[in-house]
Amino acid sequence: MPHSMPPAPAPSWLAQNRLSPFPGTLVANWLFDEGSLTRRLSRLSHDAFSVTPLVEGWQALRNDECAALGLPEQSEGWVREVYLRGHGEAWVFARSVAARSALLDGGLNIDELGSRSLGELLFCDEAFTRRPIEVCRYPQQWLPAAVCTSGLWxxxxxxxxxxLSLLVAEVFLPSLWTAIDARPEAC
Incomplete structure (x- = not known):
């Protein structure tokens, strides 16, 4: 059983123009940046970036994920949870999901990524279009125990x-903000 399944109620995912209170400028800059997070983390870490897979496999998707992908509740999909790391330290927790039917018909072997970045794949394939970014305070019950903290963006x-539709969620961990404070010129 994955660590990140409910009992937490689903958060309200909000577009930038509906967000209140608004996060500080630095946080908003990272939350709403439409470029590749992988590339940005690589720059911040001076190319000491890595991906550590935590969970990968077929499972029932959460209801908020099904709604975002236009699927019936409890649809089965591929779930991939990873840490995005800088200098070996977990900076971001990421959860990517896709419906089983879409993956089987879409020609993307997400199950073969291993420690490679899904983000890099998405940004290298110009056929992918990105829908607007939504944000929330991520439920701590959905986070791995090692980074289980309340109030994370x-x-x-x-x-x-x-x-093919993929839903990618990224949670910014306190260690990322510490790294940014230490190297503001890299942002």
């Missing part, structure tokens, strides 16, 4: 390529 967006 998370964001998500949907990437579409033909019949």
């Amino acid at each position: 998370g964001r998500r967006s949907r990437f579409d390529r033909g019949p």
Whole structure:
């Protein structure tokens, strides 16, 4: 059983223009940046960036994920949870999901990524279009025990390529803000 399944109630994912109170400028800059987070973390870490897979497999998707992907509740999909790391330290917790039917028809072997970045794949394939970013305070019950903290900002967006839709959520961990404070020129 994955560590990040409910009992937490789903958060309200909000677009930038509906967010109140608004996060500080630095946080908002990271939350609403539409570029590749992988590339930005690589710059911040002087290319000491890595991906550590935590959970990968077929399971029932959360109801908020099904709604975002236009699927019936409890649809089965591929779930991939990873840490995005700088200098070996977990900076971001990421959860990516896609419906089983879309993956089987979409020609993307997400199950073969291993320690490679899904984000890099999405930003290298110009056929993917990104829908608007939504943000929330991510439920701590959905986080791995090692980083289980309340009040963390998370964001998500949907990437579409033909019949294939992937929903990617990224939660910014306190260690990221510490790294940014130490190297503000790298942002």
